[in-house]
Amino acid sequence: MSSFNFGFDDFEDFxxxxxxxxxxxxxxxxxxHVYFDSDTLEEIASYYFEQGRFEESLRVVxxxxxxxxxxxxxxxxxGILLNNMGRHVEALSAYDKALELNPTDxxxxxxxxxxxDSMDEPAQALEAFEGVLRLNPRNxxxxxxxGVTLERLNRxxxxxxxFRECTEINPExxxxxxxxxxCHDRLQEEAESVSCYDRHLDIDPYSQDxxxxxxxxxxxxxxxxxxxxxxxxxxxxxDEFASAHYNRxxxxxNLGDLKEAIVSYKRVLEIEGDDAATCYNIALAFEExxxxxxxxxxxxxxxxxxxxxxxxxxxxxCCHDALERFDDAMxxxxxxxxxxxxxxxxxxxxxxxxxxxxxxxxxxxxxxxxITMTPDNTDAWMDFAETLxxxxxxxxxxxxxxxxxxxxxxxxxxxxxxxxxxxxxGNADESVRSxxxxxxxxxxxxxxxxxxxxxxFGHTKIRRMLGLDR
Numbered sequence: 001m002s003s004f005n006f007g008f009d010d011f012e013d014f015x016x017x018x019x020x021x022x023x024x025x026x027x028x029x030x031x032x033h034v035y036f037d038s039d040t041l042e043e044i045a046s047y048y049f050e051q052g053r054f055e056e057s058l059r060v061v062x063x064x065x066x067x068x069x070x071x072x073x074x075x076x077x078x079g080i081l082l083n084n085m086g087r088h089v090e091a092l093s094a095y096d097k098a099l100e101l102n103p104t105d106x107x108x109x110x111x112x113x114x115x116x117d118s119m120d121e122p123a124q125a126l127e128a129f130e131g132v133l134r135l136n137p138r139n140x141x142x143x144x145x146x147g148v149t150l151e152r153l154n155r156x157x158x159x160x161x162x163f164r165e166c167t168e169i170n171p172e173x174x175x176x177x178x179x180x181x182x183c184h185d186r187l188q189e190e191a192e193s194v195s196c197y198d199r200h201l202d203i204d205p206y207s208q209d210x211x212x213x214x215x216x217x218x219x220x221x222x223x224x225x226x227x228x229x230x231x232x233x234x235x236x237x238x239d240e241f242a243s244a245h246y247n248r249x250x251x252x253x254n255l256g257d258l259k260e261a262i263v264s265y266k267r268v269l270e271i272e273g274d275d276a277a278t279c280y281n282i283a284l285a286f287e288e289x290x291x292x293x294x295x296x297x298x299x300x301x302x303x304x305x306x307x308x309x310x311x312x313x314x315x316x317x318c319c320h321d322a323l324e325r326f327d328d329a330m331x332x333x334x335x336x337x338x339x340x341x342x343x344x345x346x347x348x349x350x351x352x353x354x355x356x357x358x359x360x361x362x363x364x365x366x367x368x369x370x371i372t373m374t375p376d377n378t379d380a381w382m383d384f385a386e387t388l389x390x391x392x393x394x395x396x397x398x399x400x401x402x403x404x405x406x407x408x409x410x411x412x413x414x415x416x417x418x419x420x421x422x423x424x425x426g427n428a429d430e431s432v433r434s435x436x437x438x439x440x441x442x443x444x445x446x447x448x449x450x451x452x453x454x455x456x457f458g459h460t461k462i463r464r465m466l467g468l469d470r
Contacts, residue, residue, distance in 0.1 A: 038064055038067065038068060038071075041060055041061075041063060041064040041067075042064070044060045045057045045060040045061050045064070045077065048060060049081070054081050054084050054085050055085075057081055058078065058081045058082070058085070061074060061077050061078050061081060062078070065078065070101055071101075072098040072099075072101040072102035072105055072108070073098075075094050075095070075097040075098035075101065075108075076094070076095065076098045076105070076107060076108045076111065078091075078094040079091045079092070079094035079095040079098065079108070079111060079112070079115070080111055082094060083111070083114065083115045083118065088115050088118055088119045089119075091115045092112065092115055092116070092119075095108050095111060095112040095115065096112075099112070104135060106132050106135060106136060106139060106142070109128055109129075109131055109132045109142075110128070110129065110132055110139070110141050110142050110145060112128050113125045113126075113127075113128030113129045113132070113142070113145055113146075113149075114145055116128055117145070117148070117149045117152070122149050122152065122153050125145075125149045126146060126149055126150075129142045129143075129145055129146040129149070130146070133146070138169050140166055140169055140170050140173055140176075143162055143163075143165055143166040143169070143176075144162075144163070144166050144173065144175050144176050144179070146162050147159045147160075147162035147163045147166065147176070147179055148179060150162060151179060151182070151183055156183045156186055156187055157187075159179070159183050160180060160183050160184070163176045163177075163179050163180045163183065164180070167180070167199075172203050173203075174200050174203040174204045174207070177196050177197070177199040177200035177203065178196075178197070178200045178207070178209075178210055180192075180196040181193045181194075181195075181196035181197035181200060181210070181213060181214070181217075182213065184196060185213065185216070185217050190217050190220060190221050191221075193214075193217045194214060194217050194218060194221075197210050197213060197214040197217070198214070201214070206237050207237075208233075208234040208237040208238045208241055208244070209234075211230050211231070211233040211234035211237065211244075212230070212231065212234040212241065212243065212244050212247070214230045215227040215228070215230035215231040215234065215244070215247060215248075215251070216247060218230060219247065219250065219251050219254070222254075224251045224252075224254045224255045225255065227247075227251040228248055228251045228252060228255075231244045231245075231247055231248035231251065232248070235248070240271050242267075242268050242271040242272050245264045245265075245267045245268045245271070246264070246265065246268045246277075246278060246281075248264045249261040249262070249263075249264035249265040249268070249278075249281060250281070252264060253281070253284075253285060258285040258286075258288055258289050259285075259289070261281075261285050262282055262285050262286070265278050265281050265282045265285070266282065274301055274304070274305050275305065276302045276303075276305040276306040276309050276312070277302075279298045279299070279301040279302035279305065279312075280298070280299065280302040280309065280311065280312050280315070282298040283295045283296075283297075283298035283299040283301075283302065283312070283315055284315065286298060287315065287318065287319055287322075290322070292319040292322055292323050295315070295319050296316060296319045296320070299312045299313075299315045299316045299319065300316070303316075308339050309339075310336045310337075310339035310340035310343065310346070311336070313332050313333075313335040313336035313339060314332070314333065314336040314343075314345070314346055314349065316329075316332040317329045317330075317331075317332035317333040317335075317336060317349060317350075317353070318349065320332060321349070321352075321353055321356075326353055326356050326357050327357070329349075329353050330350065330353045330354065330357065333346060333349050333350040333353055334350060337350060342373075344369075344370050344373040344374045344377070344380075347366050347367075347369045347370045347373070348366075348367075348370045348380060348383075350366045351363045351364075351366030351367040351369075351370060351383065351387070352383070354366060355383075355387055360387055360390060360391040361391065363387045364384070364387050364388060364391055364393070367380060367383055367384035367387055368384065370384070371384055376407055378404055378407040378408045378411075381400050381401075381403050381404040381407065382400075382401075382404045382414060382417070384400045385397045385398075385400030385401045385404060385417065385421075386417065388400055389417070389420070389421050389424070394421055394424055394425050395425070397421050398418065398421050398422065398425070401414060401417060401418040401421060402418070405418070410441055411441070412437075412438040412439075412441040412442035412445055413438075415434045415435070415437045415438035415441070416434070416435065416438045416445065416452075416453055416456075418434045419431040419432075419434035419435045419438065419453075419456060420453065420455060420456060422434060423455070423456060423459060423462070428459065428461045428462060428465075429465075431456070431459075431462060432462055432465045432466060435449075435456065435462070435466060436466070446466075
């Protein structure tokens with residue numbers, strides 16, 4: 001944020017662009033051989049500055065300083081240029097020269113603080129801004145830049161206080177409202193953040209960054225339609241705003257409008273080329289639409305960009321699993337685990353896939369990893385128990401069913417599975433107790449036993465003890 005429009009506040013009044021081009025060309029052609037008065041040099045320097053041609057502008061400013069070496073404004077302009085060029089130490093030197101000539105020039109003091117902040121010298125930057133405020137406590141630019149420095153120091157409450165002071169002095173200060181929106185967002189004060197962005201946009205309705213940031217906050221609030229409208233405004237202002245297209249896609253996906261989300265994500269690829277995260281999101285949307293081949297294509301594109309993208313390997317596995325290509329799925333789940341072995345969902349998917357392939361020992365080991373990582377995962381304990389049962393490891397299966405019931409004691413299905421394992425162990429009485437618990441939780445299970453659990457219904461003692469033959 002620069003507090004000084006290069007000293008040429010009336011630059012927009014210079015309507016004759018061709019005259020300025022001619023002056024600049026004449027300066028380039030004649031250089032030191034022709035005299036230019038200070039006003040003309042100022043126009044040429046400003047012309048270059050507005051075009052972002054800082055090297056040329058600096059050359060003109062230096063020419064002016066050769067003629068007027070005691071011009072504090074000239075040294076200030078030199079400092080601003082050098083700061084914009086990233087030559088911060090030289091910029092400070094120019095500001096110091098300006099202050100030698102005019103020790104209380106507030107614009108120079110503010111810009112010196114901005115450069116110190118850019119050099120990651122926040123304490124000195126704050127001291128510079130405070131020096132301005134001692135001379136003029138209502139200096140908006142010193143206040144606003146002080147707030148920015150405090151914000152970078154993560155002193156967000158202090159920054160908010162300063163920005164609020166700035167808006168009290170000038171309620172139409174757009175930067176202060178913008179920064180307030182950002183600070184409140186970082187403090188997760190979403191309602192206040194949206195309100196401040198709205199005030200900024202009342203003043204500067206063409207601020208694509210404010211529309212974008214507002215969309216981010218609204219999305220976090222779950223106000224997805226409003227977030228999309230905000231992203232749309234950012235995109236109307238700047239159609240190549242890739243992040244706005246990307247987050248618009250996220251909000252649409254949150255609304256369940258997956259086809260339109262894919263359109264937004266594809267626009268990101270048009271602007272930025274293949275991007276792993278964007279390809280991944282497109283793949284997820286296609287997967288949710290059950291368009292698995294299209295999903296596989298985009299997961300593969302994500303991996304072409306980033307082979308280490310574990311979630312994309314996992315996504316490939318899920319798609320192949322849904323298509324019952326279990327061998328391929330198993331390979332992709334294993335690839336995901338190689339790249340990130342600390343994700344229990346990867347291990348769970350591998351365990352399920354191994355089970356579907358009849359590789360029970362491998363499934364048991366994978367489920368064991370899942371319950372080690374997430375010991376309170378009831379579904380994993382149930383899957384573990386069922387696989388142990390099918391692998392003939394009945395005692396361990398019963399322990400696993402017991403743990404599942406500790407975690408979820410009101411599950412009739414688990415009691416029925418436990419009853420089956422107890423019967424297989426030869427414990428009909430215990431099996432009956434488990435069945436009674438199941439029927440107490442879900443009475444319909446009793447009438448469905450012959451169909452759902454024929455191995456239990458087919459046992460004579462169990463039928464007799466439960467009175468099922470009456």
